[in-house]
Amino acid sequence: MGRWLLIRLLWLFVTLFGITFVTFFVLDRAPVDRVELEVEKASRSNSYVDAKHRDESIQRLRIELGLIDPVTREALPVWSRYTTWLQKAMTLQLAGEGEDHDALWRRLGEALPVTMLLGGISLSLALGCGMLIGVWLGRRTGRRRERFWSAVMLTAIGVPEFLFATLLLLTFSVVWVQWFPAGGLRSNGAEQWTFFWQLVDFAWHLALPVLVMSVAPIVMVTRFVRDAVARASAAPFMTSLKALGVAPNVVSRRLLRHGAVPVATLAGGLLPMLVGGSIIVENLFSLDGLGHLAFRAVLEQDQAIVMAIVLLTSLATLLSLLISDLLHRVVDARVRLTD
Amino acid sequence: MSAGEPQSVRGKPKRAGPGLVRRMLPWTCVFLTLLVGLFAPLVANDVPLVAKVDGSYMFPAFADLVGDAPPGPHDLSWKKWWARLPVDGDDWAWMPPRPYGPLETNASMFYDEPSLTHPFGNDDTGRDVLARLVHGANTAVSLGLPAVLLAALIGTLLGAWAALSRGIVDVIVQRLIELFLCFPTLLFLLFTAAFFGSSSLALIIVMVLRFWITFARIVRGEMLSLRERDFVLVAQGLGLSTWRVLTKHLMPQVISSIGVTSAFCMAAAIVAESTLSFLGVGPNAQSSWGTMLRQGSEHASLGAWHLWFFPSVAIISVVVSCHVLADRLRPQVTNSH
Numbered sequence: 001m002g003r004w005l006l007i008r009l010l011w012l013f014v015t016l017f018g019i020t021f022v023t024f025f026v027l028d029r030a031p032v033d034r035v036e037l038e039v040e041k042a043s044r045s046n047s048y049v050d051a052k053h054r055d056e057s058i059q060r061l062r063i064e065l066g067l068i069d070p071v072t073r074e075a076l077p078v079w080s081r082y083t084t085w086l087q088k089a090m091t092l093q094l095a096g097e098g099e100d101h102d103a104l105w106r107r108l109g110e111a112l113p114v115t116m117l118l119g120g121i122s123l124s125l126a127l128g129c130g131m132l133i134g135v136w137l138g139r140r141t142g143r144r145r146e147r148f149w150s151a152v153m154l155t156a157i158g159v160p161e162f163l164f165a166t167l168l169l170l171t172f173s174v175v176w177v178q179w180f181p182a183g184g185l186r187s188n189g190a191e192q193w194t195f196f197w198q199l200v201d202f203a204w205h206l207a208l209p210v211l212v213m214s215v216a217p218i219v220m221v222t223r224f225v226r227d228a229v230a231r232a233s234a235a236p237f238m239t240s241l242k243a244l245g246v247a248p249n250v251v252s253r254r255l256l257r258h259g260a261v262p263v264a265t266l267a268g269g270l271l272p273m274l275v276g277g278s279i280i281v282e283n284l285f286s287l288d289g290l291g292h293l294a295f296r297a298v299l300e301q302d303q304a305i306v307m308a309i310v311l312l313t314s315l316a317t318l319l320s321l322l323i324s325d326l327l328h329r330v331v332d333a334r335v336r337l338t339d
Numbered sequence: 340m341s342a343g344e345p346q347s348v349r350g351k352p353k354r355a356g357p358g359l360v361r362r363m364l365p366w367t368c369v370f371l372t373l374l375v376g377l378f379a380p381l382v383a384n385d386v387p388l389v390a391k392v393d394g395s396y397m398f399p400a401f402a403d404l405v406g407d408a409p410p411g412p413h414d415l416s417w418k419k420w421w422a423r424l425p426v427d428g429d430d431w432a433w434m435p436p437r438p439y440g441p442l443e444t445n446a447s448m449f450y451d452e453p454s455l456t457h458p459f460g461n462d463d464t465g466r467d468v469l470a471r472l473v474h475g476a477n478t479a480v481s482l483g484l485p486a487v488l489l490a491a492l493i494g495t496l497l498g499a500w501a502a503l504s505r506g507i508v509d510v511i512v513q514r515l516i517e518l519f520l521c522f523p524t525l526l527f528l529l530f531t532a533a534f535f536g537s538s539s540l541a542l543i544i545v546m547v548l549r550f551w552i553t554f555a556r557i558v559r560g561e562m563l564s565l566r567e568r569d570f571v572l573v574a575q576g577l578g579l580s581t582w583r584v585l586t587k588h589l590m591p592q593v594i595s596s597i598g599v600t601s602a603f604c605m606a607a608a609i610v611a612e613s614t615l616s617f618l619g620v621g622p623n624a625q626s627s628w629g630t631m632l633r634q635g636s637e638h639a640s641l642g643a644w645h646l647w648f649f650p651s652v653a654i655i656s657v658v659v660s661c662h663v664l665a666d667r668l669r670p671q672v673t674n675s676h
Contacts, residue, residue: 011514019522026545154662154663155655158660160613162614163651169636170647174639272523275523276523276526298526298529306526314522317521
């Protein structure tokens with residue numbers, strides 16, 4: 001067990017290096033010149049009064065940004081710049097060259113709770129509803145009701161998140177009826193209300209975003225649980241349980257355990273899905289979360305923030321995969337954690 | 340097999356009518372989109388397919404298919420030239436089935452509701468919604484199809500290689516799969532689209548990076564159990580080369596799984612493309628279902644329902660069809676013995 005954990009942690013770091021390097025490489029290949037952007041920004045604010053020294057200052061900027069070697073003035077290879085980034089990332093200095101690290105962390109710190117809240121609620125909804133519906137459907141495979149609800153799920157997963165969100169917004173908050181707010185997390189003047197009404201207001205604002213974000217995970221979990229339960233309920237041990245006259249609710253509990261096994265392995269894989277969902281949902285419902293921050297960084301072509309967010313999300317994903325493997329062991333006693 | 344099957348075994352005749360429609364609808368949807376998407380300039384365009392100009396034949400729409408359409412004759416646009424064509428003249432033109440271009444505006448038709456000449460209506464600048472939908476399919480397919488095909492090729496080869504050789508190749512492929520599984524796909528696509536501008540090649544590469552692991556996982560898993568079967572042993576005993584065993588005896592067995600995965604990936608690619616366009620960073624934002632939906636939702640409060648309705652229907656029908664096809668090809672799990 002200890003050895004297994006050690007090896008897994010080692011792989012976690014190797015994978016993390018892999019992901020960040022691929023991201024770094026792709027960003028590096030992009031035809032976006034940081035220096036050009038800076039120069040453009042500076043010339044707009046008339047900082048470059050002297051055109052003669054323009055080339056010289058561009059070179060100086062390149063050295064400052066770590067793009068070229070200060071001595072030989074040759075372009076540094078990708079891997080050496082990656083290691084520079086890595087060294088700074090180790091000490092949590094994720095902002096770009098000459099930018100305020102604390103400011104970046106403050107922005108991330110403000111955005112993180114919103115995304116965690118959205119993702120947390122969606123994930124728990126997905127696991128809870130998915131398990132219940134999955135067990136219910138898994139015991140009825142092939143019947144008309146099961147086929148109907150499976151078809152509904154198939155349609156639900158076929159509606160992309162941005163489309164679902166747009167349709168919900170159009171229907172429930174813009175064109176047809178105005179039952180839900182079109183964005184934000186709180187109403188104007190909600191600070192003066194009692195705690196209970198603030199909570200209600202909060203839930204009212206979160207209803208549509210959470211609905212959009214949780215549909216796809218619920219369907220994923222349901223389908224996995226349904227198949228696992230269907231397989232388990234055809235197994236010989238079910239026949240013997242029935243023959244022994246065990247009460248139906250005990251049988252259901254046994255089945256639930258079988259349904260929980262795929263959920264344990266799936267829980268980690270749901271995170272990348274939620275990250276993608278949060279980008280769309282936070283943009284459409286104007287919530288200031290990590291997804292919104294990422295989208296703005298992408299539009300402003302801010303490589304440092306993109307790298308920071310990729311690092312954070314992939315770290316979270318890898319940790320959740322590790323936890324789901326551990327959970328798998330807890331749920332399914334047959335699994336032995338050896339390498 | 341699903342529990343619907345025993346009924347037909349018992350001799351109950353299968354219903355032909357609605358069953359046939361239900362069976363063929365997803366196929367029709369997907370193939371129509373692929374076909375229309377691949378040949379969009381021939382389906383909806385404001386230049387003729389074949390035109391006889393001053394005694395010589397021209398094929399402007401076909402030129403549009405492979406590159407850019409030539410400018411119209413006599414310093415007119417093709418559309419104007421076609422409209423002014425004398426009835427008894429020697430020149431003639433054969434227009435595409437939808438004689439409107441995706442960018443062709445019409446000042447007299449702002450927000451026009453669906454009519455006989457424009458079955459899906461016109462948008463805020465008078466463009467024909469149906470023509471835009473056709474060219475939106477082109478954008479989606481020209482991005483999705485190469486990505487899925489390339490990913491299927493790479494994923495199948497690597498997956499088969501990993502399963503058949505085991506050892507170090509298998510370990511490397513497994514680790515690569517784990518690596519790419521953790522990728523925040525949408526974020527990655529988003530910044531690729533934003534940083535590489537309108538280059539669809541970069542997007543295709545990123546999609547391939549994400550999709551190949553799906554193929555590799557499935558093919559590897561199936562090959563691992565197939566390679567232990569007796570018929571492989573027999574084939575090897577007969578002295579067949581590994582390549583021949585792979586292509587002639589193993590590949591036919593995994594082809595249905597590859598089909599399922601392709602359908603899933605095609606759906607994912609179409610969703611990815613329209614999501615990017617919806618967020619405003621797509622590779623061909625001029626004509627894309629995502630862009631149409633965003634513009635449509637902006638105009639929805641003006642009562643122009645057809646601007647968001649038809650793009651939504653297009654996206655949902657194609658993506659759901661892909662999922663339905665994948666679900667049908669997938670072996671069914673039931674609780675009957």
